[in-house]
Amino acid sequence: MAPSHDAETQGITRRKSLAAIAGAGALAIAGCTETEGGDGGSGDDGSSGDDGSSGDDGSSGDDGSSDGSLSGSINIAGSSTVFPLMSAVAEDFAADNPDVSIDISSTGSGGGFANFFCVGETDFNNASRPIKEEEEELCAENGVEYIELVAATDALTVVVNNEADWIDSLTTDELAMIWESDAVETWDEVRDEFPNEEIDRFGAADTSGTYDYFIEAILGESGHTSDYQATEQDNTIAQGVAGSEYAIGYFGFSYYFQNPDELKALGIDDGDGPVEPSLETAANGEYTPLSRPLFTYPSIESLGEEHIAEFARYFVEQTTNEDLVAGDVGYVPATDEIQEEQMQILEDGIEQAQG
Template identity: 70%
Template sequence: MTDDTSQSGIGVSRRRFISAAGGAGAVALAGCTEEETGDGDGSGAETDTGSNGGGSGLSGEINIAGSSTVFPLMSAVAEEFEREHDDVSIDISSTGSGGGFENHFCPGNTDFNNASRPIKPEEEDHCAENGVEYIELVAATDALTVVINNDNDFATEMTVEELAQIWEADAAETWNDVRDEWPDEPIDRYGADETSGTYDYFVENVQGEDRGHTDDYQATEQDNTIVQGVQGNEYAIGYFGFAYYYQNPDTVTAVAIDNGNGPVEPNLETAASGEYSPLSRQIYTYPSISSLAEEHIAEFARYFVDQTDNEQLVAEEVGYVPATQDVKQEQEDKLEDAISQAQ
């Protein structure tokens, strides 16, 4: 999001974070599971924190920017880590994947960048120019979700081509431009800002780079703003990461997407299986290798990767598909190699 202060600062309770992230009356990620994941109940959220357990003496600051899609997962993990390590302060800003790389991470001002798509070649070059080395870690799998107003009973299922007609540069102006039987009403669009990895992913996998993305929409890095906009107009449409829909499924209606094999609803099962195509995707975090030289940052990175297969936290609380054991092991090996290089 363009306002870095609106979703930052994790030294608050999980429920207070959720309320703040959603804003007044918005799709606050309210309604997480009633159980906290950090009570040592075998959920996996507070175990195997690395070589330093709670009260280990770790201290210092960790600065994270980037994707609004990864934000709720990173925030949930950060709070659990801070619960164990009182002297570690973690600040997370939701700036969009591209905004995080361009303005924060590649200039060397943050320790991690969250991203809802892989780093781009121009971002790699920017980081290299500033001597910023990094590794890519898979955080989870997301089901990028298209939503409509709850009173919209005609567009609950769409083909990928129909989505492309709505969002391409030369976009349809009214709903019946897309399908003859749909109303002759203007399409009111809300979506990710061009600094967002979600924007990039949508362009690449729905309409294609050659068809571009319409400028006739409300662009934002605040997913709650998208929900508010869609809530407020029967003929509105928007898109964002699945976690924001998962937490409040009654606020807006998710569209089932037909990629040639019939309409498929976004959920954890269809994202995990790949059936929800082409909008299921991996999401990432990128730690700076130089930052991993600091023990508290290395331990947080280990803790984050350790939680990626935690079904209660990743799936039940946040709303993403956890990593498989094989993927988690690959990320652990990659991280340990980077920590060895840094230290």
């Protein structure tokens, strides 16, 4: 049985634990292997082999230990937004499969595709937007086939400092004025009643799917300003905004959900009045245009290894787990219908991989 999601682990709630993991930007879950002479699929440091690929760098050749249980390594990179969800699922899977080592890195969607997944070095790439044409081409050049799986729904969240009592919401046009390539410099240029103070911006790096989605949803052809502090780490954005009364930032809803007292989330007015980000408004479609689907992309070749195929099945099974997806992580779970569709896509991919 996977651990209960309302239990505390060593006095720290699951939500706080995930927040700490997200801040670190990496998670290595090592299998507790006690078999002498075997590595159980994990390296000395609990991660997999040198190049992050599976199969020939530390995973077991037959995907199972001597007693028939699963063993091997799984390597995952990509979106910082999907990272806490994948981490929660991986922790629970590893609890039931201690001979499987899972290494997850928060590299950004684009960084994961370009530097790891599409060059054959990881088994999954998490993404907070669909794969791009140039990434598809890079994967094809390197013979990397994949499937796309929907993981959850996110509400991209715009935040300001808790002391900023002069602002509660922005229209989408005002948000664009702050973040477009030819951005305004002071708050009173956005709205007359705002203070005549310079805007401090903190946001996603250009390797991030969150960055790409923000351009698509808010900025369009006007592009994204370069006058901001860019990072792949949500906690770095949060620290920057918390440090300045006149700062603004944006990231996935999960970080805000896990740390609601650190910052103020703004309502976004898309023409029908301000709507604040929440699980409810993302699920019912009211939080436009910043609610978005999240994805993970497993490699078909990797799905040929039984421990990876079983992990992928477990991941899809958990996408409807309200306690985990909503309660622990802070995203909107998939519907039963979407889960069924995704499981069929996955099973087709596994059949292709395993013959």
